[in-house]
Amino acid sequence: MKNFTYQNGTKIIFGKDTELQVGSLLKEYTNKVLFHYGGGSIKKTGLYDKVVRSLREAGIDFVELPGVKPNPRVSLVRKGIEICRKNNIDFILAVGGGSVIDSSKAIAAGVNYNGDVWDLFLGTPIKHNCLKVATILTIPAAGSETSSGTVITNEEGLYKRSTGHPKLRPIFSIMNPELTFTLPKYQTSCGIADMFAHIMERYFTNEANVDLTDRLCEGTMKAIIENALRLNNNPKDYNARAEIMLAGMVAHNGSLGMGRIEDWASHDIEHELSGIYDIAHGAGLSIVFPAWMKFVYKRNINRFAQFANRVFNIDININNLEETALAGITALENFFTEIGLPTRLSHVNIDDSHIEEMANKLVAHREHAGNFIEIRANEASQILKLAL
Amino acid sequence: MKNFTYQNGTKIIFGKDTELQVGSLLKEYTNKVLFHYGGGSIKKTGLYDKVVRSLREAGIDFVELPGVKPNPRVSLVRKGIEICRKNNIDFILAVGGGSVIDSSKAIAAGVNYNGDVWDLFLGTPIKHNCLKVATILTIPAAGSETSSGTVITNEEGLYKRSTGHPKLRPIFSIMNPELTFTLPKYQTSCGIADMFAHIMERYFTNEANVDLTDRLCEGTMKAIIENALRLNNNPKDYNARAEIMLAGMVAHNGSLGMGRIEDWASHDIEHELSGIYDIAHGAGLSIVFPAWMKFVYKRNINRFAQFANRVFNIDININNLEETALAGITALENFFTEIGLPTRLSHVNIDDSHIEEMANKLVAHREHAGNFIEIRANEASQILKLAL
Numbered sequence: 001m002k003n004f005t006y007q008n009g010t011k012i013i014f015g016k017d018t019e020l021q022v023g024s025l026l027k028e029y030t031n032k033v034l035f036h037y038g039g040g041s042i043k044k045t046g047l048y049d050k051v052v053r054s055l056r057e058a059g060i061d062f063v064e065l066p067g068v069k070p071n072p073r074v075s076l077v078r079k080g081i082e083i084c085r086k087n088n089i090d091f092i093l094a095v096g097g098g099s100v101i102d103s104s105k106a107i108a109a110g111v112n113y114n115g116d117v118w119d120l121f122l123g124t125p126i127k128h129n130c131l132k133v134a135t136i137l138t139i140p141a142a143g144s145e146t147s148s149g150t151v152i153t154n155e156e157g158l159y160k161r162s163t164g165h166p167k168l169r170p171i172f173s174i175m176n177p178e179l180t181f182t183l184p185k186y187q188t189s190c191g192i193a194d195m196f197a198h199i200m201e202r203y204f205t206n207e208a209n210v211d212l213t214d215r216l217c218e219g220t221m222k223a224i225i226e227n228a229l230r231l232n233n234n235p236k237d238y239n240a241r242a243e244i245m246l247a248g249m250v251a252h253n254g255s256l257g258m259g260r261i262e263d264w265a266s267h268d269i270e271h272e273l274s275g276i277y278d279i280a281h282g283a284g285l286s287i288v289f290p291a292w293m294k295f296v297y298k299r300n301i302n303r304f305a306q307f308a309n310r311v312f313n314i315d316i317n318i319n320n321l322e323e324t325a326l327a328g329i330t331a332l333e334n335f336f337t338e339i340g341l342p343t344r345l346s347h348v349n350i351d352d353s354h355i356e357e358m359a360n361k362l363v364a365h366r367e368h369a370g371n372f373i374e375i376r377a378n379e380a381s382q383i384l385k386l387a388l
Numbered sequence: 389m390k391n392f393t394y395q396n397g398t399k400i401i402f403g404k405d406t407e408l409q410v411g412s413l414l415k416e417y418t419n420k421v422l423f424h425y426g427g428g429s430i431k432k433t434g435l436y437d438k439v440v441r442s443l444r445e446a447g448i449d450f451v452e453l454p455g456v457k458p459n460p461r462v463s464l465v466r467k468g469i470e471i472c473r474k475n476n477i478d479f480i481l482a483v484g485g486g487s488v489i490d491s492s493k494a495i496a497a498g499v500n501y502n503g504d505v506w507d508l509f510l511g512t513p514i515k516h517n518c519l520k521v522a523t524i525l526t527i528p529a530a531g532s533e534t535s536s537g538t539v540i541t542n543e544e545g546l547y548k549r550s551t552g553h554p555k556l557r558p559i560f561s562i563m564n565p566e567l568t569f570t571l572p573k574y575q576t577s578c579g580i581a582d583m584f585a586h587i588m589e590r591y592f593t594n595e596a597n598v599d600l601t602d603r604l605c606e607g608t609m610k611a612i613i614e615n616a617l618r619l620n621n622n623p624k625d626y627n628a629r630a631e632i633m634l635a636g637m638v639a640h641n642g643s644l645g646m647g648r649i650e651d652w653a654s655h656d657i658e659h660e661l662s663g664i665y666d667i668a669h670g671a672g673l674s675i676v677f678p679a680w681m682k683f684v685y686k687r688n689i690n691r692f693a694q695f696a697n698r699v700f701n702i703d704i705n706i707n708n709l710e711e712t713a714l715a716g717i718t719a720l721e722n723f724f725t726e727i728g729l730p731t732r733l734s735h736v737n738i739d740d741s742h743i744e745e746m747a748n749k750l751v752a753h754r755e756h757a758g759n760f761i762e763i764r765a766n767e768a769s770q771i772l773k774l775a776l
Contacts, residue, residue, distance in 0.1 A: 001630045003403025015391025209627035211614060212635050215607030223600040239597035242389045246646065247600050258634065
């Protein structure tokens, strides 16, 4: 186990009707917020009205900035920064999924930065003060509700890049599983692939002697699988929605990575994919991750066999661990398929025409991706070909 | 799953040599601390000298208060409160195990309270400001290094009572597994029983649909069992020490109880036991918990069968779940025995002479203990008799 530092002070307010507390919770910190959200869905479901009423009741003034799209754009972030500066806003309320929260964090990071916010996604460290962020989560997926990171897409060149800082962790996050009842099946499943991938990025490590976090990762993946299959049958199963929502938070609050060297190559490769093709991040991950696994499993067959055995209940073939390891990868693909996700580029009509471009962009601002095995352009290209 | 609120902002600094950072970490908050510890062990191991050096290098003034004993006493807490008031101290550095940390938290809670600190352990809520606490942990057991609670013994009447408040969570906790190398085997095992019990107090719930936290509890218990047995063979196994230390924190940081109704009857009964007999808390738990399990398992045989199956790998006998449930309790007793712990009162030379007294004291300041089944004097007496 590696030495590590861990801190995550985000307050979770979890359960039915908790969104009604947003005004009184905010009142402890501020009298004015940027109310940042996506499109019409929170208006259709009535969440918008509930939030506005709660803000008004608590006497919280707000400026609205709707329009966040999946794979959130730096142009809207720049607009948000201008609004906050002009209106002296020091707190952002994000109501939505990971894209809205990430957009909010980027605005929070950019307001007091003396330069273009995109710099912060290209390596300039965040040393200045950031605005505070709180969230009402509507899509369990990104884990951004308690994480310190944000991922933004720059439309010029279609680069998708991340940054992060502990001060970008939300002050509080409201999580009501009922708010996810109306999520379409595909979007639910994309969220499940995203949280599952967040765990696997931590699970596949060369660091030895990480028994406890192995078990926590495995247990979280098992709970996700069980409850994802329940949602397949009944999307309004409160208990299954609650388990998935909680799992999305646990998957990315940092606790599953304590003492481990994390990987993140699959995420980085997927960012190139959704940067160019604008597919859902979760769908990109359900395609890229199995391909990455096939490319790297020989580096640590024991770990992949353990994954197969403990997460998918596959018996270990002691005389042929490779068989067990491969069965685990197949089981993961079957799980993704069962919940309606693509597992090949061809399933989303992507051919090989941009593979070299994506592979080269992957290393445009970094030496390599990943840690389990270092992934450079050549390796990325092979992984993407395995995903065709 | 129940609605819940969760927040734990304690910063964990984990790994080799991390105690050397204590001065610079404190410097961010204060220039003067109460340096609170137990007896000679931190002097013998050299930890005392390292701490003093780090404090001096950072320019942190300190007043020492040694003398914390296992089952820490309110008399020393009162002394600490006086020292802090007299010296205008607003930060307490606890160097030791749960007893030292709990004593520090009690002092932190008492300094600004206008009355006797024991009131806070008898139901007076903590509404005033508390001092800040940070810890260097030397005994993985109580989980007090990130928890919000503290347990103190009042010598007058030998009452052992707890209180807690989110503001009593330590600001930071330094956890170096090497500092636990010198712990005697019995003390190591008592700590293991304590953390295991912290998980079981959360695990045995009547709340349904708690899949994820079930899995997290089960995974943490499995990791504890594996590594406890490793320490049986080699007490200087860094990796096993690290797993146990991390598990002790996870067991009691609150995350395993998210959305669950917790029990705590076994802890409360054990507090009566160690209140009167001054035995180690962990040894009391390895005696009381199996007895409590035998008394209550019929309330939810499925849950006890799941425990047997998922924690101790016992096959489920679908035609006789009670058999599986009982096998799980036996497996737990065997585990405790294997790591050198008592599982009967007779193993620590306690007879039935104070059973009624303990059973009555249990409900002296509360209506009942526990939630899985409500435990009053009559039930407590039966449980203690099962433990003879």
